[in-house]
Amino acid sequence: MQYQQLPLIPLQQVKLDFLEEKNIQLHVLREDLIHPTISGNKWRKLFYNLQEASNQGKNQLLTFGGAFSNHIAATAAAGNQFGFKIVGIIRGEEHLPLNSTLQLAVDNGMQLRYISRSLYKDEKYNPVFIEKLKNEVGDFYLIPEGGSNAFAVKGCTEIIKNIDIDYDIICCACGTGGTIAGIIAATDETKEIIGFPALKGGEFLKNDIQQLLADYQQQFLVEINHQNWRLNTDYHFGGYAKTSSELIDFVNDFYQNQTIPLDLIYTGKMLFGILHLAKTTAFFNGKKIVAIHTGGLQGNKGFDKIKLIF
Numbered sequence: 001m002q003y004q005q006l007p008l009i010p011l012q013q014v015k016l017d018f019l020e021e022k023n024i025q026l027h028v029l030r031e032d033l034i035h036p037t038i039s040g041n042k043w044r045k046l047f048y049n050l051q052e053a054s055n056q057g058k059n060q061l062l063t064f065g066g067a068f069s070n071h072i073a074a075t076a077a078a079g080n081q082f083g084f085k086i087v088g089i090i091r092g093e094e095h096l097p098l099n100s101t102l103q104l105a106v107d108n109g110m111q112l113r114y115i116s117r118s119l120y121k122d123e124k125y126n127p128v129f130i131e132k133l134k135n136e137v138g139d140f141y142l143i144p145e146g147g148s149n150a151f152a153v154k155g156c157t158e159i160i161k162n163i164d165i166d167y168d169i170i171c172c173a174c175g176t177g178g179t180i181a182g183i184i185a186a187t188d189e190t191k192e193i194i195g196f197p198a199l200k201g202g203e204f205l206k207n208d209i210q211q212l213l214a215d216y217q218q219q220f221l222v223e224i225n226h227q228n229w230r231l232n233t234d235y236h237f238g239g240y241a242k243t244s245s246e247l248i249d250f251v252n253d254f255y256q257n258q259t260i261p262l263d264l265i266y267t268g269k270m271l272f273g274i275l276h277l278a279k280t281t282a283f284f285n286g287k288k289i290v291a292i293h294t295g296g297l298q299g300n301k302g303f304d305k306i307k308l309i310f
C-alpha cells in the first residue's frame with residue numbers, strides 16, 4: 001500500500017485583539033483539510049492500520065463505534081478507497097432512515113451490524129465474541145473503537161511534521177487519546193502539550209494515553225519518556241456530544257471571524273478552552289500556541305436542530 005500524497009496542511013493564525021494585547025500567537029494546523037471524507041486525525045490513525053491489514057493479507061476490516069462516530073465514517077471511506085471490505089459494529093439499535101454518518105458509511109460499502117449497549121460496553125473485545133463475529137462475516141483485521149492502537153499512534157506522530165514555525169505549546173482535543181499520544185511521542189520536551197478531553201471526567205484518559213504510548217514503544221521498539229504533557233478537563237460542556245448555546249455561538253463566531261469551521265464535539269470545545277484561558281488567565285501570555293484541527297466536521301450534521309452558519 002502506497003502512502004498517499006497528502007495536500008500541504010496550512011497553519012492559519014487566529015487574529016483577535018486580546019491575543020495581540022497579551023502577545024499570544026495562536027495558529028491552527030488545518031488537518032481538517034487532509035482529505036474530503038477521511039477527516040483529520042482519523043486519516044492519520046487509519047493509514048498504518050490499513051497497511052498492517054494488507055501486510056497480514058486481510059481483505060476485510062472490522063471496527064466499532066457509535067451512530068455518530070467520525071471514526072466509523074472515516075473507516076468506511078478509507079476502506080473503500082483502499083479496496084477493503086468493511087464491517088461496522090454499531091452501538092445500540094438501528095434507526096431508519098439512517099443518520100448522515102451511517103448513510104455515508106453505507107455509501108462507502110460498510111456493512112452495519114447493531115449490538116446492544118451492554119454487549120458493546122462489556123463484550124466487544126471479548127475473544128469469544130470476536131470469534132463469533134469471524135464466523136458470521138469472515139476473517140477481518142480489527143481496528144479498535146476510535147481507531148486508537150500503536151499503529152494509530154505512529155500515524156499521529158506525523159501530524160507535527162507540518163508545523164513549520166517555532167512554538168511553545170501544542171493543544172489537541174482528546175477522545176480516546178491516540179492522537180495526543182502520537183503528538184507526545186513526536187515532540188521534544190522543550191514544548192508543552194495540552195489535551196482537552198471532549199468527555200466528562202477526562203482524567204481517566206491519562207492512563208489510556210500512557211498505555212497507548214507503552215504499546216507504541218513496544219510495537220516500534222522506541223523509547224519515550226516524555227513528561228511534558230497534561231490534560232485540561234474543564235471544557236467538556238457536560239460530556240461527549242453535549243453542547244450549549246454558548247458553544248454554538250462561539251463556533252459560529254469563530255467561523256465568521258477566522259473562516260475556520262469547527263466541529264461541536266471536539267475542536268469547538270478545545271478552541272473555546274484555549275481562548276477562554278488566554279482571555280481570563282496569564283497562562284498563555286507571550287506564548288506561541290499551535291492548536292491541531294483534528295477535523296470531524298461531518299459530526300456537525302448529527303445535531304438536527306442546531307443552526308451553524310457553515
Ligand SMILES: *Cc1c(COP(=O)(O)O)cnc(C)c1O
Nearest residue numbers: 175176177178179266294295296
Ligand atoms: C476522533 C476525534 C478526536 C479524538 O481523537 P482521539 O485520538 O480519539 O483522542 C479529536 N478530534 C476530532 C475532530 C475527532 O474526530
